[in-house]
Amino acid sequence: MVFIYAKTPRVLSRHQDVQDELERIAFEIAVRAEEILIQHRADGDSSIEVEEGDVDKYVVLSDERGQKAALSIEYGRAASRVTRKDSFGNEFEVEVPGMDGLYVLATASGLPKKRKGRVKLD
Template sequence: MAKIYNRKGRRQLEKLVALLPGVQDSLDEARFEVAARAEALLLQHRQEGHASIDVEDGDVDKYVVLDDERGKQAALSIEYGRAESVVVRKRKDGSTYLDVMPASDGLFILARAANLPKKRKGKVHLD
C-alpha cells in the first residue's frame, strides 16, 4: 500500500493534482458542454442580442460567464431576475416623469446549463 506524505501542504497538493493535464482536459470538456448548453438557452430568450456566453481560464479553474458588457450590463438581472423599479427621468423641456421598469423573472441560464439548483439571490438589507 502506498503512503502519501503531506510535505507540500493540502492546498498545494490539491493545486498540483488540479493542474495535471488529464484533470485540465476534463475541466475543458465539462466547460465546453456547459457553455454550449448555456448558449442554446440564451438564444431561446435573446431579444436585443447584447448578452453572450464567454469562457475564461483561471489559474486552476475554468469558467463559463454570462457577459452583457456591450448592452445594458444586465447579466445579473438576466440570470436571477429583478424587482420592479421606478426611476425619475427628465425630458428635454425640463419636466420630469416616472419611468417604471417592470419586474422580470430570472432565466437561470448558467444554473440550468450547469444542472445547478435555481436559487434567487437573497435580499440585502441595509440597516
Template sequence: MAQVYPTIGARSLAKAIAVHDGVQAELTRRAFEIGVRAEEILVAHRADGHAEIDIEAGDNNRYVILSDDRGQKAALSIEYGREESVIVREDKHGRKYLDVLPAMDGLYILATASNLPKKRKGKVKLD
C-alpha cells in the same frame, strides 16, 4: 500501511492534482459543454439583446460567464430576475421623467446549464 504525504515536491497535494494535465483537460471539456448548453438556452430566450456566453481560463480553473457588456449590463437580471423599479431620468432641459422597469423572472441560464440549483439572490438591506 501506506503513508499519504501532504505535499509533492514543493506543491500541496491539492495543487498537484489541480495542475495535472488530465484534470485541466477535463475542466476545459466540462466548461465547453456547460458553455454550449448555456448558449442554447440564451439563444432560445434572446429577442434582440446583446448578452453572450463566454468561457475563460484562469490559472487552474475555467469560468463560464453570462456577459452583457455590449448591451444594458443586465447579466445579473437575466440570470436571477428583478423586481419592478422606478427610475427618475432628467433630460438636458432639467425636466424629470419617471420610467418604470417592469419585474422580470430570471432565466437561470448558467444554473440550468451547469445543473446547479436555481436560487434567487436575496435583497441587500442598507441601514
C-alpha cells in the same frame, strides 16, 4: 500510510488531464447556456463566455451594457421606477417591469435554481 503534502492539490489541479477535463466541462456548460440564452433573446448584448483563471475555468453570462443586466437575466428583478434624463436634460420617470430569472447558468451547469436574497442597506 499516505502522506499528503501541501503542494499536492496544486500539482494535481495543473495536471494536463485535469485541465483537459475542466476545459471539456466548461465548454459543455457554455454550449448549453448559449442554447438557453438564445431561446429567450430576441436581441440584446448578453453572451456566454468562458474565461480562464490560473487553474480554473469559468462560464460567465456577460452583458457589456453595464446595467447589471446579466444579474437580472440570471435571477430576475422586481418592478421599479427609474429616473432618466432625455437629450435636453429633462428628467422623467420610467416604470421598469419585473421579470422572472431565466437561471441560464444554473440550468446549464445542473446547479439548483436559487434566488439571491436582498441585502437591506440602512
